Amino acid sequence: MKSVLYQIRQDMASYTKSEQKVATYILHQPERVIHMSAEELAQAAKSSAASVTRFAKLICEEGLPGLKIRLSAEQSMDTDLYDEVAPDDDLNTLKKKMLFRTSQALHATNDDLSSEAIAQAVGLLQTHQQINIFGIGASALVAGDLVQKLLRIGKSAFQTTDVHLFSSSLQSVSLLVLISNSGETAEALKLAALAKTKQIPILAIVGDTLSTLAQQGDVVLTHDHSGEGLALRTAATTSLIAQLYVVDILYYCLLQTDFEHYLQMIRDSRQTIKQFFD
Amino acid sequence: MKSVLYQIRQDMASYTKSEQKVATYILHQPERVIHMSAEELAQAAKSSAASVTRFAKLICEEGLPGLKIRLSAEQSMDTDLYDEVAPDDDLNTLKKKMLFRTSQALHATNDDLSSEAIAQAVGLLQTHQQINIFGIGASALVAGDLVQKLLRIGKSAFQTTDVHLFSSSLQSVSLLVLISNSGETAEALKLAALAKTKQIPILAIVGDTLSTLAQQGDVVLTHDHSGEGLALRTAATTSLIAQLYVVDILYYCLLQTDFEHYLQMIRDSRQTIKQFFD
DNA sequence: TATTTATTGAAATAATATTTCAAAGATGCT
DNA sequence: AGCATCTTTGAAATATTATTTCAATAAATA
Structure with a gap:
């Protein structure tokens, strides 16, 4: 179904005077209209209740209540939220834009994640006791998150941003997880090359499906990185959040392979922290 | 504003029998309810119109029409997404649940963030050259993110999870940012106490508004942590994402105080990385 | 300008939501 | 259990809100 606001704007020219009054008011204050009666809207738009309901029916089969419902459905989908964050946005606009963008990224990431890739990734994590995770810059944070998660269920996981140290840590029994x-990322690519020589499998968590790293991975999980093109690093955090989201889903899929057991380990680890450090 | 479906599910236990009938129907068929009258809904839920409108008013100040409007705004959200992630969920269900939960957390966080608190936080960041950021566990990642962001715009920022080292790093000119x-968190609380003795101001980024740390902060930014009660740490990542989201908004508000200047610094820093390391 | 046609809003009507109230049911007390 | 009290319930009464009607007015056409 098309957006009512869009439709109203489109058809504005074909409306009569009083219809235009009502239409204009709705376009300018859609969120207020939602909580107005026909009479109130008529007053606000300097028209009559009759004109209001006539107009509502014109737009929407189900009349004014139906129109309000459709307006409400559209409220969450504000129009120019796609824009880059602007220097003079007020906090509300900023919040809306960020939220919108983040939601977009998560939706897109959901679409990107295939069952097969996740299943294969889980397989790799299961079959390797030693898991070495590399990411640099913001991706280092994601690497850190994955390490914390794996340690909690008794997997041996290691992370550092020091490439020399990291290289030394790679054993023939390791699984290499590269996040970029x-x-x-040059460092990640070098580590991928190193892994190849040692026949260590690579799990890549990457934004760009067509990138070099995506081609190197034995298993590749991709996430949305559509925001990267924007001038400011507005999207840096959305990419970061998308990466964390991928890791989270991967983690839960891993837990599912032995749910009760892992759950108990997580409980234990929480308990231990509580007992000794709180 | 909280999700009505969520709220209904939360409060289900406290409802009377006929309220539960209505509530259950709404939870199962929210998109149909939107187009039903009180009488129709009563029939469908095997109750009475009176009970329906009574229930509507209980949930929503503006009665049944208002409830329909709010339901419409929430369209297309599956009810059982509120559940804890289950051991036998397939990937699609998992993805839906995670996405839903994350969106919820971000929305809630948006509602929590007040302009005043953000403005004060920005003020603290502006007026202090040295910014010491502490977080442990998942919060360490958030601390890391904030450090990266601040360094990019030429602020002197420091983070470590080593409390001894961290304590030594606190100067009288520092701003202490505590993330929990x-x-x-015992460590954070100790650092807060230390800061008090040195008269160092504290910016707290906290989930729980009523917590000890929230009371200690000179400025407090809160984020959603509603998922924390869940058995499994399903919510751990949503809290993490909510924290990152707060940091992101804070950061952009800081950028806005001298937009072009900071933007240029960010561009320069990207350029440098590209030139020397890619 | 006279005539037709379209538009408008006040009032009448219809639809819908809400409140009232008496009956049924649950709860607690002896 | 038996009685009293409080709660819940739905049918009917009422109130609110939306819609249609229709006469008045304005615009368009010849």
């Missing part, structure tokens, strides 16, 4: 938004 | 989901 662009998929072109 | 529960707001009860």
Whole structure:
């Protein structure tokens, strides 16, 4: 179904005078209209209740209540939220834009994640006792998150941003997890090459499906990175959040392979922290 | 504003029998309810119109029409997404649940963030050259994110999870940023006490508004942590994401105080990385 | 300008939501 | 259990809100 606001704007020219009054008011204050009666809207738009309901029926089969319902459904989908964050946005606009953008990224990431890739990734995590995770910049944070998660269920996981140290940590029994938004991070690519020589499998968590790193991975999980093109690093955090989201889903899929057991380990680890440090 | 469906589910236990009938129907068929009259809904839920409108008013100040409007705004949200992630969920269900939960957390966080608190926080960041950021566990990642962001715009920022080292780093000119989901982390509270003795101001980023840490902060930014009660740490990542989201908004508000200047610094820092490391 | 046609809003009507109230049911007390 | 009290319930009464009617007015056409 089309947006009512859009439709009203489109058809504005074909409306009569009083219809235009009502239409204009609705376009300017859609969120207020939602909580107005026909009479109130008529007053606000300097028209009559009759004109209001006539207009409502014109737009929407179910009359004014139906129109209000459709307006409400559209409220959450504000129009120019796609814009780059602007220097003079007020906090509300900023919040809306960020929320919108983040939601977009998560939806897109959901679409990107295939069952097969996740299943294969879980397989790799299960079959390797030692898991070495590398990411640099913001991706280092994601690496850190994955380490924390794996340690909690008794997996041996290691992370550092020190490439020398990291290289030394790679054992023949390791699984190498490479995290990179662009998929072109030089350090990650070098580590991938190193892993190849040692026949260590690579799990790549990458934004760009077509990147070099995405091609190197034995298993590749991709996430949304559509915001990266924007001038400001507005999207940096959305990419970060998308990466964390991928890790989270991967983690829960791993838990599912032995749910009760892992759950108990997580409980234990929480308990231990509580007992000794709180 | 909280999700009505969520609220209904939460409060289900406290409802009377006929209220539960109505509530259950709404939870199962929210998108149909939107187009039903009180009488129709009563029939469908095997109750009476009176009970329906009574229930509507209980949930929503503006009665049944208002409830329909709010339901419409929430359209298309599956009811059982509120559940804890289950051991036998397939990937699609898992993805839906996670996405839903994350969106919820972000919305709630948006509602929690007040302009005043953000403005004060920005003020603190502006007026202090040295910014010391502490978080432990998942919050350490958030601390890391904030450090990266601040360094990019030429602020002197420091983070470590080593409390001894961290204590030594606190100067009289420092701003102490404490990040904690529960707001009860022992280490953070000790650092808060230390800061008090040195008269160093505290910016707290906390999930729980009523926590000890929230009370200690000179400025307090809160984020959603509603998922924390859940058995499994399903919510751990949503809290983390909510924290990152707060940091992101804070950061952009800081940028706005001198937009072009900061933007240029960010561009320069990207350029430098590209030139020397890619 | 006279005639037709379209538009408008006040009032009448219809639809819908809400409140009232008496009956049924649940709860607690002896 | 038996009685009293408080709660819940739905049918009917009422109030609110939306819609249609229709006469008046304005615009368009010849």
